[in-house]
Amino acid sequence: MITINGRDCIFQPGETILDIATRNRVEIPTICYLKRTTPTGNCGICVVEIEGHSDLSLSCSTLAKTGMIVQTDSPRVVSQRKTVLEQMLSSGNHNCTIGSSGDDAWTQFQMDVESNDDYETLCPAWGECKLQELAYKYQVQGKHTSAPARKIPLELDNPMIIRDTSRCIMCGRCVAACNEVQVNRAIAFGDNGNEKKIIAGKDDSLMTSDCVFCGECVQACPVGALVEKKALNAIRPWETKKIRTTCPYCGVGCQQWLHVKEGKIIKVTGVEDGKPNQGRLCVKGRFGYDFIYSKERLRTPLIRENNELRKATWDEALDLVAEKFTRIIKEDGPHALAGVSCARSINEDSYQMQKLFRSVFKTNNIDHCART
């Protein structure tokens, strides 16, 4: 048993203070903590005060011990979190509303940011940024009054992921996602002379590293340092609705959130804790959704006439098929018809097709690519 904010909580050996707090719905803010990976304590935001300990403790990596008395929101804890947030906001290009003080300074700040930026937009993670959310909650602002100059250019050379190190807070979630979750080992903490940074491959770009563009790092990034190129500037999170579905590619059956705006999918993420993929996706699952919006989609039935396929109405096309099949059955029996179903489409479609062949046509000539 330990006590959190005056409440007794039972725990299992090996559980951290954060685990127990989460289970008991006590909210401790986290940034670098990534479920199912080794806690790093990089960000220092999840600190709590333990009675009898002179220093504050990181709740993500401190194991519970019987009798611990924990405060998650004491004045000392809150003050420490504010300091951490202020440092993060001041460390890079965080040009959201939490920036500097005073209207004039704010305007100048935004203009500087835009002129320093490689593209003239505000932070693409606006409204979906953990740092922004916590800065608002704790009412903290960054220290700089002018925008920091970009030290490393935006990485734009791959088709899927934009890397913007100027917005990176070095929390290391992307490194854990790449190395501990997906185990692709494409990115790591590295050294750039006297400054630590996240490097891809041998400090080049994702394109030349072992990156396989699964996008797990993007899903893990709490700020705007890693964003989907396809979804760039398309999303305001409050304008989208999330629809849960199953991936249409391989036989693993990953669970996806489709982020849908005005009836159109604009982003796909994994369903955290969903079975079987626990939030993970691969490059096709995450980025392979937009084929449905191709201009080449079939939009009307087609009928061959004078060796060309021409547009037809449903009635024309369905009547033609029914008549032709009826005639073939009459002339040569039902086994003169055969069909191949689709291993990509839903169960209900395959059921319906075999029912058509068996109960209407009266043949078992129905198969699909089951064995390949």
Place this chain on the structure above:
Amino acid sequence: MTNSFGEFSKAKMFLVIGSNMTEAHPVAATFLKNAVEKGARLIVIDPRRHKLVDFAELHLPLKVGSDIALINGIMHVLIKEGLYDKAFVSSCCVGFEELKEKVEKYPPEKVAQISGIEAETIRKAARILASVKPVMLCYTLGITEHTCGKNNVMDTANLQMLLGNMGKECGGVNPLRGQNNVQGACDCGALPNVFPGYQAVTDSFARKKFEKSWGVSDLPSENGLMIPQMMDGLVNGKVRGFYIFGENLANTEPDIKKVEHELSSAEFIVCQDIFETETTRFAHVVFPAAAWSENDGTFTNSERRVSRVRTASNPPGYAKPNWWIFKQIAQRMGHHWKSNSAQEIWDNEISMLAPNLGGIKYNRIEKDGLQWPCPDTNHPGTCVLHQDGEFACGLGVFNPVDWTPPAEVPDETYPFVLSTGRRLYHYHTRTQTGRCEGLNELLGEETADISPEDARAMGISFNDFVKVKSRRGEVCIKARITPEVPKGMVWMAFHFREGNANWLTNPAFDPQTLTAEYKACAVALEKV
């Protein structure tokens, strides 16, 4: 799969055979890699040194198509050295004497000559496999796409029964299914021999049940044709009307020239698809269908989990859900089907007719899906099949099998083995992935993957054009030189029309399953 993806992270040991998981099932591979990082052991049996080999303690790069010889050799050692699970074999299996007699003929020294794996390595593999319990065996199309595909599958089961790894958490025989719903299409009866729920069409009780439910009489009692037989029928006139739903046969079947001859011989082809494809060129009528995320429904994954698929956007133009199209045809032929949505079809028909799916209803799978067998609505679903040594047929039956070589092996004129498969950035014939922004940039063309040794010997450099030629056709594509591929092999995929491996592959089939030998044929390679 007899077991589940959720067990991967807890497994103690894996035997992965004929499965390039990091490219074909990337997310499954992540759980396997996690387990290895935590101390699980991994043996990979595969001609190619694919990514997963980096995580393996032992890689057996066997010659293409020698799987049965190698597995029999491993079982030979297990029996000879008394390392097999005697308790499991005696209490849960039958046919051990026959198996023993069969694998007696596969001593490691002999197997070494067939498989190219040294006798000592075979012994070592057997000893490692016997030292850990249970072992999770995973395979993919490297096992099935052979003229001996069915026997390959049997032998993986023989091995797992001999090791006592069946019916246990983190054990079993686990085929990773290639397509999102190939499991479900089988479960729902899109097969020539069974109704939904694997009820045989030759069984009169099953026919009566379906006749009653569907309100018809005289359901056909003989097994129907499999795809290659249908294709033959197009040429000899036995099949006059051919209905192709969502498959691009013109690119996916072996020997494209032959396939196109068959399709062009057809009297009447109906295609139902979301795009015009190489196959719809042969169609007489094309129906435009709703795609993934344009209608509600369910997919069933490799681990038998039935999960929901939901509507996010509307189908374009006049495109319609597939189930609706089938219903309209039935109606025009005098059959009025009641169900009018995917949910009604599932809840009121499929789950009522297939006993293993009886407990799965839409309202139970709003969040995570359920794994069959799930016989009633209180049943939690089944993660592990054959638990406690109880097999569907009572006892586990050993099916001893002999090794047979591929139908076509290298010779003087065609000295290389061509093996085929899938690559990470595309899916099948790119009908879908070819139309997704960015994926073509990550992989824009087919290549002939060859070994550094062969490249050096033939003076081929990276991206040089090479001609790959088989008895059926030839393609001219760029060479990709990679240590993944062993000497003597050319490896290609079938994602692109240009340079598609199926211009070359051999339409030789497993005699029972009629699965084509995509994994082995003979080709010649020359620098252009």
